[in-house]
Amino acid sequence: MTINWISLTALLPLIGAVLLATLPKGAELRAKQFAFGATLVTAASAIAMAVQFQRDNTDLQFVEVRSWIPSFGINYAVGIDGIALVLILMSVILAPIVILAGWNEAQGGRWSVKTFYILILVLETMMIGVFSATDVFLFYVIFEAMLVPVYFLIGGYGTGERSAAAVKFLLYSLFGGLLMLASIIALYVMSGDQGGHTFDLAKLAKLEMSSTTQNFLFLGFFIAFAIKAPLWPFHTWLPDAAQSATSGTSVLLLGVLDKVGTFGMIRYCLTLFPEASKTFTPVIIVLAVISIIYGAILAIGQKDLKRLIAFTSISHFGFITMGIFAMTSQSQSGATLYMFNHGFSTAALFIVGGWMIARRGSSTISEFGGLQRVTPVMAWCFFLAGMSSLALPGLSSFVSEFLVLVGTYTRYPVAAIIATVGIILAALYILIPVQRALHGPTTPGNENLPDLNLREKIAIAPVLAAIIALGFYPAPLLNVINPAAIHVNSQLGFTDPVPTVEGK
C-alpha cells in the first residue's frame, strides 16, 4: 500500500494531538516542545510533498479516494493543484512559527497549556484537509468542524471580551456554513437526478442547472465564503475575534482560516457555478472595492493594535477577492500569491505586535512610543512587517498586489483605479502606528522593555526572510500557481483580454 502524501501530512498533527493528550498534566514544557516538534515534522512532510509536485501538470495531484459513506456517495477524496499546494505550505510553515513565537501565550488561558496545543494540532490537520478536499461533503465537514477548535482557542485563551468574540465568530460562521449546506444539499439532489448521487467536485461541476438555480446555489456558497474571508459587509466578527484572540491564534485565524474563504471562492464558486460567477461579478467587484477602501479607512482610525491589523486584513481580502473575480489569469495568480504573502505579512505583524503587547501589557497604540530606541530589533521587525503589509516594492506583497491590480485593470479598469487608492491609504494605516509606536519620545513606562530574545529572533527570522526573498524572486511560487490559475480560468471559458495599444 502506498502512502498518500496529503493524507500523511494531514494525519501527522492529529497523531501528535493524540500523543500529546497522553502526556501527564504538569509537563507544560514537554507539551510545547512536543507540539513544536509535531508541527516541524508536518512541515517537513509537506515540503517533501511539494518537491514531488509536478508544477506543469494542471490535473489534481496526490489524489486519494476512499469510500466513506457509500449510501450518500460520499468519499474521502483529496488531491491538490498548485493553488492548494501553496496554501497548504503556508499553513504548515506558519504552524511551528506560531508555536515558537507564542511560546508562553497559552499560560493565561482557562485551561491547561496542553489543551491549547492539542487544539492547535487538531486545527492544523483540518487546515490541510480543508485545502485538499475534493469531495464537497468532506470539505463542508472540515469547514464546519474547524470552527470548534478555533472557538475554544479564542474563548479559552484570549483576552478581554474573549467569550463574546468567540461566540460571535462561531455564530457568523455557522450561519454562513448552513447556507452553504442548503446549496450542497441541492447539488446532491441534482446529481442524483443526473446520473447518481455524488459529491465529487469534478462531477458536480458538470451538472446541468438552470441559471436561476445556479444563482441561488452560488449565493449559498459565496456568502459562506464572504463571511469567512471576510468581505464587507460580512466582516464585523473579525476585528472582535482578532482583538480577543492570542496573537498566535490570530495568525492562524487571519493567515490561514480566512484563506479558506478566498480559496473556496476559487475552488467552489468558480468551478461549480461559472455562469453565476459571471453574473455576480460586478456586485462582488464592488463589494471588494468597498472592502479595500473601508478596511483601510477604518484601520487608520483604530486605537488598538490588533484591531488595526484586523482591518488591514479586511482591506487585503478585498484585493484578493477582486483578483479572483476579475477572472484574468494574472489577477488570479496574483490573488493566490496574495493569499500566501498576506499569510506571512499578517503573521509578522501579529507576532511582533503580540510581543510588543505582551511586554507593554496593553494593546493601545498610544501606550507605545519610542520603541525604536528601547527595543531596536523588535522595532525593525515590526517596521519591516508593516512595510510588507503596505506592499513596498521589493517585499513579497508588492508582487501580488501589482499582479492583482494589473490583472484587474485589463477587465475592470475603474475598479482597479479606485483600488489603488487603497495602496495610498495603506501607507497611512501602517506609517501612523509605526510613527506613534516606534518613534518619537519614549512613553513613560517603556524605558526598560526587553528586546527580542533568541527564541523570538529564531521565530521571526524565517517569516521576514520569506517576505524579502519572495519580494525579489517570486518565481518559485508563481511557477506553481500560474498553471493552476490559467487552468481555472480556461475552464471558465475566459481568455485574458489583450491590451490594446493606441495608434496601432
Next chain:
Amino acid sequence: MVFNSPTLSYSLLAPILIILGGALIGVLIEAFVGKARRPIVQLSVALASLVLALIQVIRIRELSSTTAAMGSVVIDGPGLLFQGAILIIAIISIFLIADQDNFTSSAAALPGSDEERQATQSGTVLTEIYPLTLFAVAGMLLFPVSSDLITLFVALEVLSLPLYLMAGLSRHRRLASQEAALKYFLLGAFSSAFFLFGAAYLYGYAGTVSFAGIHAAVVGGTGNDVILLLGIAFVSIGLLFKVGAVPFHAWSPDVYQGAPTPITGFMAAATKVAAFGAMLRIFYTVLAEAQWQWRPFFMVIAIITMIFGSLVAISQRDVKRMLAYSSIAHAGFLLTGVIALNKAGFEASIYYLFAYGVATVGAFGIVTLVRDSSGEVSDLNRWAGLGKRSPWVASAFAFFLLAFAGIPLTSGFIGKFAIFSAAYESGATAVVIVGVLSSAIAAFFYIRVIVLMFFTDATEDGTSVVIPSILTRLTIFISLAVTVALGVFPAPLLDFIKPLAIFIR
C-alpha cells in the same frame, strides 16, 4: 358460524411478549421478594427481558415482512428497526433509571408529609419503576408495528399510561413532578380522544379499521373526502401530540422539567421513536396516496414547529426546559422526514431517530449528575463554570449539544443532512430552507450553554457534579460512543437500514 382460533405467530410477537412477561414478573417480584434484594433483582429481570427481546428482534429480521396476530400486527423491516432502536434506547436508559437517587421512595405519600419523610429515612427505594418501564416499552414496541387502528390505539394507551405515572415519581420537587404527571395525563387523555375520534372517521370512510383496508379505500377514492380529511386531521393531532409538535407541544416543557430526569430522557428518546415509527407507517403506506390531503398541513406544522422550538429555546433558563424546546425543534426536523415521503426520507428518519434518541438519553444522563445538597440543579445559571470543575462531564455534555446542533462529525449532522436532502428531493424546498435557518437559530442556544459551562466563571453556591455511579457512567459512555461513531462512520448503520427500510402494506 365457524370460529377459527386466531393464528398469532408467536415468534414474531416474541419481543413484545418477552417484555410483557418481564413486566409481569416484575410485578410479582414487587409482591414476593424482600425489600433489600428487590432493586438488584428488578434491574436484572428488566435488563434480561430487554436484551432477550433485542436478540429476538435480531433473530427474526430474516423472517420479516409478514403479518402476525391475524393481520393486526405487521412485522416488516421498518417495524423491526424501530423495535430495535426502542430496545437499545431502553437498555441504555435502564442503567440511568437504576440510579435510585432520582426517584421518590414512596410515590403514594403526600409531598412533605411525615409518611414521606419516614419512607425516605428508612431508605426504601422505589422499584415499581422497572415493571412500569417495561410496560411502556411493550406499548412502544407494538405502536410502530400496529396494522389496524384499534391495535394502534391500544398500543398508544399501553405506552402512555405508565409514562404518566413515571412522570410523577421525582424525589425532588415532588409537587412539580405530580403536576407534570397530571398535566401529561390530562392532555394525553385529551389527545387520545382526538385520535379515537379520527379513527372513527377513518372507519366511517373506509368501512374497516385495518390499514390495508383504509389504504385500498384511499386508492379507490370512492369514499367521502370530507370524512377522510377529518379522519386524517384528528388522527394526526393524536400523533403530533405524542411527538410534541407545535401547536400540540404545550405539555412537553412542563413534563420534561417535572419528571425525574432519567424518565425524561427515556421518554424523550423512546416515545419519539415509537410515535414517529407509527406516524411514518401511517403516512408512508396507508395515506401515501392521499398526500394532497395531509402534506400541506404537515409542511405548515413542521415549519411552525422548527421555528417555534428554536426561538423559544433561546430564552430558557432551565436546562431541562431548554432540552424540551430543543426536542420540539427536533420533532420539526423529523416531520421534514415524514413530508419527504420517499425512501431516502424514510431511511433518514430512522437514522435521525436513533441518533437523536441515543444522544438525548446521554444528555439527560449528564443532567442527573449536576447537583447540589438539595438535589439536581437544572437552573442553567448555576451550570456556569462547570467546565472548570468537571471538565469531562462538561465536555461530554458539550458534545451532545453539538450533536443536537448538527455540527459535522457528530451523528446529528449526518441525520440532518440526510433528512434535509430527502425533503429537498421531494420538492419541499421551503421546509428545507426553514429547517436550515432554524438550525442556525438552534445552534445559538446550544452554544450559549457551552459558553456558560466553559467561558463563564462559576458562582459559589455549591453546585457540584456527583461522581457518577457505574451504571450512569455506562449510559453516558455508550451514548457518547454511539454519537461519535455515527458521526464519523455512519456508513454501517446506513447500509444496515437501507435494505430493511421497506414497508409492506
